[in-house]
């Protein structure tokens with residue numbers, strides 16, 4: 619079994635590749651070390667993967683259609699994670715987000731079509747639900763309107779994927795991921811940023827009054843869901859599905875900070891400021907479809923997941939200190 623993972627050097631890609639290699643799967647990864655955060659962080663994510671003979675890597679940009687010409691072997695499934703991620707930066711550079719996320723996805727679909735590859739798992743996002751206030755968010759709800767360029771780019775890709783399924787019989791699962799966290803989490807995301815801030819006794823800026831909420835999902839649960847989506851695709855034809863991978867347990871910002879204080883044993887120096895445009899007030903996944911189709915079963919409670927993250931965070935920083 620050979621799987622192509624785009625965005626393999628990132629948070630989700632590197633965790634997914636590590637788990638898949640453990641099951642004996644061969645992984646071919648692509649990444650361009652986008653400068654959204656430091657290359658060295660991504661190189662660290664890749665280091666354990668590079669040690670495996672079941673891992674190969676192409677440094678390349680999905681905006682460049684010819685990058686796929688370097689792939690000589692047949693791949694069984696493409697897992698497309700490469701993207702410009704993050705909501706707030708997408709307000710500053712919308713054109714770049716659309717270019718990477720939409721045109722990059724188009725390049726992958728074209729390459730798959732032209733090379734008789736027809737199994738694709740696409741990383742979409744809970745943000746596509748936009749200002750929706752029908753809780754929990756259900757995949758059956760198609761009356762959804764994204765409120766940031768990032769979210770719009772993900773919704774556009776879902777629709778583009780449908781077009782390629784319809785025209786060229788590509789089997790595709792759009793997975794809508796809900797705020798993923800855990801070891802190697804992107805440094806811009808709330809849990810990682812908040813741990814860094816609290817651990818260093820710095821002021822913690824919180825947007826809103828603490829009553830916004832997120833359906834935080836632990837990385838291992840997401841990885842299990844993505845692997846189940848691959849199996850689902852490999853065992854069937856004529857697939858086009860959109861599936862939420864969340865936790866169905868929204869946590870308010872105030873509750874999150876209280877949990878972080880318990881885990882770190884430190885008091886956060888909170889500074890409240892106004893909510894940011896483009897952010898959603900709440901995310902909450904219906905996971906009925908994931909349970910039914912993928913036997914998805916998220917196992918990790920927020921408090922357990924935060925402990926696991928904090929252990930990783932401390933190890934990483936202790937290792938850095940001992941190198942100095």
Ligand SMILES: NC(=O)c1ccc[n+]([C@@H]2O[C@H](COP(=O)([O-])OP(=O)(O)OC[C@H]3O[C@@H](n4cnc5c(N)ncnc54)[C@H](O)[C@@H]3O)[C@@H](O)[C@H]2O)c1
Nearest residue numbers: 625628629630650651652679680699700701741795797798
């Ligand atoms: N982390 C989350 O909470 C979350 C939630 C919803 C959806 N997602 C989606 O999941 C995917 C992975 O997210 P992540 O958190 O691991 O982000 P990440 O930024 O850590 O990983 C994305 C990877 O894609 C690579 N990349 C960016 N532009 C590229 C390009 N032009 N060519 C090749 N590679 C490129 C980056 O270098 C990076 O390594 C993304 O598509 C993201 O939108 C993530």
